[in-house]
Amino acid sequence: SAVISQKPSRDICQRGTSLTIQCQVDSQVTMMFWYRQQPGQSLTLIATANQGSEATYESGFVIDKFPISRPNLTFSTLTVSNMSPEDSSIYLCSVVKTSGAIHTFGSGTRLTVV
């Protein structure tokens, strides 16, 4: 399965600022996804990162708040914009090499907004 490097692993940010999270994969993958895990909760899908085009967002998530880039088949970024304390969560990227294969997750970014 793919090996994912997700950075940063954690950060403490001031409200109103933005943070960009990077997800680097060691091999080309078909699909990349971004998830949020709020404290004590399960994972919720934010969006599917599409290579060379705009991401596909789930209900309740918008591009202005969570802009996503995917310039190639091994790299994606998620930005959390204009942060508030309610954005404090773990953000995770996941990848799938081919349809129907195992979903592999990065180690996550623990974000605290103060």
Place this chain on the structure above:
Amino acid sequence: KQEVTQIPAALSVPEGENLVLNCSFTDSAIYNLQWFRQDPGKGLTSLLLIQSSQREQTSGRLNASLDKSSGRSTLYIAASQPGDSATYLCAVVDNNTDKLIFGTGTRLQVFP
């Protein structure tokens, strides 16, 4: 809309016990089902993937079964150890989009 539920929400057992964790889903039109483990504050580790055409998968002390028609999966952990303490998540893969839809999780504690 697919909904995935896990029972129990939390479980505390002595070392050596055999365990069954349950996962149920409302829409049987799934591509496959995956079980994950999550340690506190960490990412997810994939444990087992069961394709929709399969009935079960085994890896070491872990065995996962799938009954698609009844919308159920179980994760069986044999001879539990303190190192098994973690949150266990099941997730179904949507037929058309490859998106994961996660269950609510079972927090397991195995004490010596």
